[in-house]
Amino acid sequence: MADDATLRRSLICLAAIMAVIGLYTHSLKKVMATYLFGMLAIGGVVLPDWEFFDRPVSQWNSPLSVPHLPPLHPPHSPPTPSRFRFYPIRTMIYAMVYGYAFYKWWMYISST
Template identity: 45%
Template sequence: MGNDAALKTSLLWLAAIIVVVGLSTHSPRKMLVTYIVGVLAIAGVLLPDWDYFNRHFSRWPYPVTADERASLPHHGSAFLRFASSPLRVIAYSAIYGYAIYKWWDYVSDDS
């Protein structure tokens, strides 16, 4: 992963959210679920090698060559590389939206 600052910032925000969930619900189980969902969400966005997946899908079974890596466009931030594919943004929005909805439904339940 090229940008460790984004990972550190995301994990700090996740820790803050876990503390808020713990203080408001007094439930270690809900804090653990928040931690697991948060780490999976962060990993889903920050860990994939986008240079690998930004190639034509027929090349995915093969390693990225030095020539391919040199020819791939490099943007200033990882977010700009992520946002270059509208289908990827739509898929992530749907998956993450549903996951956040289910997480909120679980955390806000009184039982």
């Protein structure tokens, strides 16, 4: 992952949410459910190889071509950030999956 700061901020936010859930519900099971949900959400949004998924959904089954670097290109240089492109199908898939997961998590947390 090129930007570790984003992962760190996400994990700190998850820890804060877990603390709030723990103080509110006094349930270790609900805190652990929050941890599991949060880690899966972070893993699904922050960690994927966006160069691969930043294409139309129909091309996800085909391999990604790697651009050839010039011979004098330094090996330590960070990759150039690619702009996040909006694809409606990908956005709908993410919204449905994360919306359903958030709903189930909230129903579990709010139950007595």
